[in-house]
Amino acid sequence: MIYLDNAATTFRKPESVYKAVANAFETCTSVGRGGYGSAMSAADVVYSAREKVWKMFGASGPEQVVFTCNATHALNIAIKGIAKEGNCVISGYEHNSVVRPVFSSGVLECRVATGRVFCPDEIVKSFERQIDGNTVFAVCTHMSNVFGYILPIKRIDEVCRRKGVPLIIDASQSAGSISIKLSELPSCVAVCMAGHKGLYGPQGTGILVCREGERLATIIEGGTGSVSREFLQPEFMPDRLECGTHNVPGIAGLSAGISYVKEKGEGVILRKERRFIAEVCRELRKISGVRVFCGNDVFLQGGVVSFISDRMSAERIANELNDEKIAVRSGFHCSPLAHETVGTQEGTVRVSVSDFTEENEINSFLESVKKILGK
């Protein structure tokens, strides 16, 4: 199979990830639940992962790193933990993992900051307009999971800083290929991300990186292996937001994935992905009736691209590619808001690459699309 749905989850992982998962299964039990060898091995594995995330994402310490089940879980903790009466402002490129928790978070109004795709000035101005004195928080994705559009997160952070509004960033698509550091984003209170995409961890892993001193309300409570005689959830991190048994094999794999990314270099990975996406854009544009969504500025797009055809629906294109054993995603990609913003209400075909994508796979994909749409 040629796998080009890496924005959903990276399918091929570094060899070290498989080994770390297997090793954790064989040697680790539960973190913080005992002082015996296998519990302490689990604690060491998780702490080591915490340290890597802390350094990679510029948190103030490893205790500010919370391991979650996925990015959706991390976003729910951050959004519902900060929400209060007032309005919130989200970008027009948000995934349902932001939109749905916002709508059930208790905020009185959700405003959308829009702007044409690959036009960063427009979305910055829109955030500027939408945020007012009643805004209690803002949420912005770092990179659109539909279009690969890299949003001007530092400029949006600066708008939030000037207006005194805390910002939550969804780095699900960018983590592992575009550096993002909490320490460089003064208004950012939380960075949420998947562990199983560009960080090459296993499915079922996610990360929430919190700013020190930001007390989020809890959405789940339970066992932490600490202050267990108290009936209330601990105030200190990560225990406040991280309870129940950890996914130790998953975190072990994620830790190995992060090491792979750091050794390879986020910039190197991004450049490779951009090269493939540029090739896809260039060739798809040559096909009659195809509209490809790509920016004129290479720095505005990561390893994801969407396209549509006036000859065939997105679903049908994906199904025909599947017959050729090529995996792409079609439809709304759980981000109807992004489609509304860009005007692709019928959905798109999405192609997304990873560091494990190969040149010949891109060539085969392009040949197949040309064959399918040339019928």
Add this chain to the structure above:
Amino acid sequence: MKRKGGIFVNSVYLTARSITYAQRMARALGKNGVESRIERPEREITDKGCAYAVVISEGYVAEALEILSYNRLSPVKAVIKEDGEYRVLPI
């Protein structure tokens, strides 16, 4: 960080809020040359239930507390075990 086999003449237990803090403390001490191990302390020295402690030799207490304070990792309390009895040390 030495977890097993370290026999200290008189052990001092620096209790931590959680396993994560105990690990941070042990890492900070290790980087500064103070050997330690992480243990689940006995019930007598943890009044809020389950906890972890970083165990060091009595001779390193002052140095360890200074290192931990510098790293904003002060223990919940420091307890020495002498002749099987626990005694809280001033921090």
